[in-house]
Amino acid sequence: MDRFTAFVTGHRIPIVVVTLLLAAAAGVAALFVPINYDLTSYLPESTESTRALEQMNAEFDASVPNARVMVNNVDVEQALTYKHELAAAQGVEGVLWLDDVADLGTPLEMLDQATVEQYYRDGHALFDVTVAEGEETEALQAIYDVVGEDGSATGQAINTAESEAMAGSEVANAFAILVPLILLILIISTTSWIEPVFFLLAIGVSVLLNMGTNIFLGEVSYIAFTIAPILQLAVSLDYAIFLLHAFQREREKEPDAVLAMRRAMKQSFSAIAASAATTMFGFAALGFMQFRIGADLGITLCKGIVFSFICVVVFLPAFTLAAYKLIDKTHHRRFLPTFKGVGKVLAPLRIPVFALVLVLVVPCAMAQASTQFTYGMGSTEGSQTRVARDTAAINDTFGQSTPAVVLVPKGDMGRELELAERLEQIPHVTSVLSYPMAVGSQIPTGFLDPAVTEQFYSEHDARLVVYADTESEGTTAFGVLEQVRNEVRNLYGDQGLTAGMTASLYDMKGVVTEDNKVTNLIAIAAILLVLLLTFKSATLPVILIATIESAIFINLSVPYFTGESLNYLGFLVINTVQLGATVDYAILFTDTYRTHRRSMPAREALARTLGTSFQSILVSASILTAAGLVLWLTSTNNIVSLLGLLLARGTLLSFFLVVTFLPAALLIFDKLIAKTTWRAGFFRAGSAADGGTKSEKKEASS
Structure with missing residues (x-):
């Protein structure tokens, strides 16, 4: 570590210059990264809708009708x-x-x-x-x-097309709102006007590097393009704060700025690495989804955390040493209170909140699993765009209509006609377009213009287009699709395939339902392992995970109790993002508590911990909440907007439980923690292992 810190501090100018040049190049490269707006293209190749699309694209010139135009x-x-x-x-x-x-x-x-x-x-x-x-x-x-x-x-x-037109401007608008908000939060929480700029510069450089290197992935989804840079900025600002605050503390003891920075790097490295590791493991769990959007988003977010970590431990120390005098010249008074007495304010809430969470967690866990889910981009209802107005005009005039395509082997017009007639009998099917129905099975294809027959027949396949008066997803739409597929199988077995938006969303439903179990287990197991290695305790990791998972269950149960639908992709992503991003609050609190607990009783240690860590947790939670609110308020894309709302609400819930539920759990299980933690070294007064001085016990009983 000494060699590393010496190298960074000794080569600060070259490091700053090279990093800024790489960031500039990455910023240019980011403009040329292709963006994929089709979520169905991330379905596994084994799903029926994907196989049907591949077969249709190989056999026919035109795909499924995907637009309705009215004059x-x-x-x-x-x-x-x-x-x-x-x-x-x-x-x-x-x-x-x-x-x-x-x-x-x-x-x-x-x-x-x-x-x-x-x-x-x-x-x-x-x-x-x-x-x-x-x-x-x-x-x-x-x-x-x-x-x-x-x-x-x-x-x-x-x-x-609308999403593509608005994606770039929405990201720019989000940053235009979020960056000033973060600056305001950081200025209020620090004692320098320029120090927040250093934080944002370090993470901003890492965001550019991350988005630019996406060019090596070939393409990214619009989900990753929209939320990854904002999440990266909000989640990894903590790393920069850890380092610069350690630097400021060391400068109070060491007048030489270079030596102070070396000590600060050594002192903060483990905290930054642990924070980055838990966040990255949470994001990495997305990569195990069968629905490949998870890998797309997971890789982008993990890559972002890696770049943020590198920029904070390499670029930020170098840049700070080159410009630290600006921090000294722009010093201002402290705006926030010290929060030293916040422990007394929150102490009465511990046990009631702990009991309330125990009562709520099981019903909330059941409720969040029973929420009505959607799988596509959602409705345009309520939007003020031209697309929303056009959709309403067409539906008012002609009603809802969603097409699906059925591919069957060519050569038996009688069976095609029977299939078309069966499909027409399915409730909500308004019409079936096929050669025997439109032209007649008695008219040979050779007598007609190829432009007509090519719509229905390829060299090997026959194509039928089925129209239903349903939305593209939902219970009714999926029920119609199941009946269509059953009729196709009854006549053609596995040789018949169905494609279309409803078919893709139905297959997406089947895939992501299983994905949720896998990603959750992997994220929890990976973070538990990191916590186990960090705290060397059998109980602390469980308590920390339980705290954040309780916040997640409560967060995701809200749509069920309010009767709203929830996009399943948002549900999947927030499960891992909220866990990976906010478990850091619990880690910071618990690590500080352990330090104080070695020299004082449990209650006093909790009060001291809240006094020293409350501001750091509050600032971090404020930034992540602001990021979520900005996504929610600025994005016209339903999935991105929903993710923002879930992130903002989930962050606030995690923050609240970390400063109330977690202290209660640490107090209640203090003896068990001491026994199951390697070299816990907890303070013992007399024979009371729980921090039980006589005066404290008397206070507790009262």
């Missing part, structure tokens, strides 16, 4: 003109309309009215559009150019 005040001829213009628009692979399912040479009044009204009613024409993957933004603009301000567009592809 108003048009007749049939004008609608056909719009169809051709949409088909020629950039990024559009195909357009389905009434002429694909009915002979428009026949007067509309003589056609099946249920079929007609799916595509044309009261002068409104509705087109099912297939937008090419990766070209959603270009296609949306091209569609708007065709239909004008009076037209409307909705669907999965349109939502993806």
Whole structure:
């Protein structure tokens, strides 16, 4: 360690210059990292919807219809003109309309009215559009150019285009709000105007390095792109605070700044490493999800923690030594109170909170597992965007419609017709588009324009498009999909496959439900191991994990008790993020308590611990809460916004339990902790092993 500290302090200028140059290069590289907005692409290859999409992409030119476009005040001829213009628009692979399912040479009044009204009613024409993957933004603009301000567009592809257009600006807006908030919190909690800038610079450099090196991953999900830099900033600021506060303490004893920094690095290294390790293990558990979005987010977050750790123990000491005189020149008075008496204020809450948590934890654990979950990007209802207005206009005119595609072996039109007829009998299925239904099984495919037959047949497969008047997910939508798959299996066995947004979300539900158990167990086991090595105790790790897990259960049970749905991805991520990020509060508190407990009774040690660690925990929790609130308030993406709300609420709950429930647990289990901790060395007065001086016992009994 001495060689390391000597190297860093002895080469501070080269370290600062090289790090800043690398950060600048990483910042440029971050602009070229491809962002994936399709969550379904992270499903395992073994799921039916993924296999169906791969097979369809190999066999057919156009994929599943993923957008609905409406034009108003048009007749049939004008609608056909719009169809051709949409088909020629950039990024559009195909357009389905009434002429694909009915002979428009026949007067509309003589056609099946249920079929007609799916595509044309009261002068409104509705087109099912297939937008090419990766070209959603270009296609949306091209569609708007065709239909004008009076037209409307909705669907999965349109939502993806909107998310893509807003992702970059939302991250910038979030940082524009969060950075001043963090600066304000740090200025209030420190005694220097410039010191908070040092904190943010060190972590800001690590954020740039993290986001820039994502280019080596090939691409990142929009979830990782949006929340990873904000989480990294909020979670790892503690490391910088640990180091600079240690430096300030050492400078009071050592006038030589270089020697003071070396001592500060040695003194704070283990605390920073332990904090980074617990956080990283929590994030790393996401990588064990079958749903590969977990690995995408887990790798990005773990990489961010590693860069933050390196920047704090290498770049920050070097930069601080190069500019520490600025800290001296910008000193200001302390704004926050010392909190030395906070232990007396919180002491009466210990036992009531401990009892309340014991009463609540089991019902909350059951409630959070019984919450109504969603799996996609959520509804646009309540949003003020054009996409939200367009969605409402189309649904008001034509009703909800969600397409799914069924692939079956080509060659038996009779069986295809039977399947289509069976599918039409399923409740909520409004229509089935297939060759035997649209053209007729008696008409050979060779007599028709290839543009017509290619929609239904490839070299090996036949394709049917099933429309249902449901949302893309939910109990009703998933029930319809199960019935569709059952009918397909009854006639084609394992040779039939179903694709579409509902199919992907249904498969996602099956995958992530199992993922939750795996990631939780791995995160808890890994952090327990770190805590076991840190405290060398059989009981302290259990108490710390129980404290944070109780906060998690209460946090995630709120949607159940309020009757709201909860996105499952947010549920999965917050389980590990809240554990990994806020267990540091419990570690700091417990480590300080152990130090004081060796020289004083339990109650006095708890009071002293709260007095010395409360501010550090409060500042850290305030920053993470602010990060969550900013994500919640600034993001239009339902998943990101929900994650922000869960993070803010979960952080506050973790903070509250660490300063109330945890002290109660440490007091109640004091004897057991002493017996199960290696070389605990707890203070003993007389024969009382629990810090039981006579006066203290008298105080406790009263």
